[in-house]
Amino acid sequence: MFSTINVIFYPKKRKSSKSELVPIYARITLDSKRAEFSTGKQVNPLKWDANTGRLRGKTPETLVLNRFFDTLKNKCVTIYDDLVRNEEHVDAETVKNVFLGKGQKQYMILEIFQDHNDEMESLVGKEFSKGTLQRYKATYKHISDYIRYKYKKRDLPLKKLDYEFITGFDYFLKSQKSCSHNTSTKYIVNFKKIIRIAYANQWIERDPFFHWSASWKHKEREFLTHQELESMLKQEFEFERLDTVRDMFLFCCYTGLAFADIEKLTKNDLVKDIKGNKWIKTKRKKTKVLSSIPLLSIPEAIIEKYKEHPRVIEKKTLLPVYTNQRTNSYLKEIATACMIKKTLTTHLARHTFATTVTLSNGVPIESVSKMLGHTSLKTTQIYAKVLDSKISDDMEKLKNDPALLEFAKSI
Numbered sequence: 221m222f223s224t225i226n227v228i229f230y231p232k233k234r235k236s237s238k239s240e241l242v243p244i245y246a247r248i249t250l251d252s253k254r255a256e257f258s259t260g261k262q263v264n265p266l267k268w269d270a271n272t273g274r275l276r277g278k279t280p281e282t283l284v285l286n287r288f289f290d291t292l293k294n295k296c297v298t299i300y301d302d303l304v305r306n307e308e309h310v311d312a313e314t315v316k317n318v319f320l321g322k323g324q325k326q327y328m329i330l331e332i333f334q335d336h337n338d339e340m341e342s343l344v345g346k347e348f349s350k351g352t353l354q355r356y357k358a359t360y361k362h363i364s365d366y367i368r369y370k371y372k373k374r375d376l377p378l379k380k381l382d383y384e385f386i387t388g389f390d391y392f393l394k395s396q397k398s399c400s401h402n403t404s405t406k407y408i409v410n411f412k413k414i415i416r417i418a419y420a421n422q423w424i425e426r427d428p429f430f431h432w433s434a435s436w437k438h439k440e441r442e443f444l445t446h447q448e449l450e451s452m453l454k455q456e457f458e459f460e461r462l463d464t465v466r467d468m469f470l471f472c473c474y475t476g477l478a479f480a481d482i483e484k485l486t487k488n489d490l491v492k493d494i495k496g497n498k499w500i501k502t503k504r505k506k507t508k509v510l511s512s513i514p515l516l517s518i519p520e521a522i523i524e525k526y527k528e529h530p531r532v533i534e535k536k537t538l539l540p541v542y543t544n545q546r547t548n549s550y551l552k553e554i555a556t557a558c559m560i561k562k563t564l565t566t567h568l569a570r571h572t573f574a575t576t577v578t579l580s581n582g583v584p585i586e587s588v589s590k591m592l593g594h595t596s597l598k599t600t601q602i603y604a605k606v607l608d609s610k611i612s613d614d615m616e617k618l619k620n621d622p623a624l625l626e627f628a629k630s631i
Contacts, residue, residue: 227293248312255312327378359410443571465550472569479566480505485538504593511593574603
């Protein structure tokens with residue numbers, strides 16, 4: 221048998237007060253037991269109707285106050301219903317304490333974010349990569365800096381998070397941290413994951429990201445042309461480190477593997493098909509999706525070149541790979557030596573494989589997607605723009621064909 225909750229409001233006179241206004245209290249009655257608390261509102265007692273527990277009149281101020289009392293009552297009833305539904309102990313004092321937030325854990329934004337990062341760190345190498353953890357740590361720092369900048373506090377209660385906080389954070393990243401639109405969006409998407417976890421755990425009553433959606437600006441992806449690849453292949457270097465890094469970069473260009481994937485390649489990733497052709501079959505470190513890539517002559521020659529290298533023997537890998545940071549640093553020197561004006565990065569090699577090495581040579585996009593280890597064909601379609609440039613080049617050659625030019629003159 222369920223009890224009935226009753227919430228009424230009444231003015232409480234203060235003996236020592238000289239004010240004409242009196243505070244309004246709420247009284248919760250449940251199973252003949254009462255709990256009272258101040259509503260934080262004050263009214264003229266002459267306008268108070270004791271029978272209805274409301275103010276008399278229809279002035280705007282009166283209507284606002286009466287709506288406030290109705291809302292407060294509804295919240296108390298909702299709290300009671302939730303406690304009963306969850307089969308928890310419920311009495312007037314409990315409803316009052318829940319309404320006032322007493323005895324409830326107050327979740328803080330940075331606190332739950334740090335807990336998430338700690339859990340992620342314990343799973344690095346199992347479910348997450350170091351790079352993923354680093355991105356969430358960077359997002360945490362930006363959120364921390366934003367709270368100090370905007371709110372002048374070290375942390376903020378989770379319940380204070382709203383749409384204004386999100387849009388303000390976006391502006392902060394662009395104006396104070398000089399982030400591009402897409403970089404700013406990436407940080408907000410990371411933060412959104414944390415808040416969605418909090419929402420799923422019912423630590424907040426509503427999803428502040430309900431009206432927010434990620435928008436991305438199209439960014440042209442650079443890649444090397446056939447001429448630039450040939451220039452790099454023929455270039456001779458005085459320093460061994462540049463020669464090695466150039467070879468690692470070319471290996472990525474002709475396999476489509478990301479830097480993190482060639483770093484972990486071993487002999488076990490090399491297999492032969494029934495025709496005796498060599499393949500690289502390895503799971504991508506980022507997505508755990510299998511990449512199946514026929515081994516072309518250039519990457520095969522690079523593997524052969526370094527099979528006796530000390531680091532290869534020591535680590536039992538296929539290639540002597542430097543750190544990503546050092547590799548990108550040396551690639552700048554390589555670009556200068558090869559007179560390549562593009563910014564060389566390890567990831568640009570992956571773009572080169574998708575465009576110059578495969579799609580522009582007529583390899584079907586479905587095959588390219590499988591070799592790249594993409595989980596969606598839409599991701600691979602980003603690179604299909606190279607086909608337009610190839611068509612343009614091919615048509616340019618056709619325009620200058622002597623036979624066609626001669627025929628055109630005769631018309």
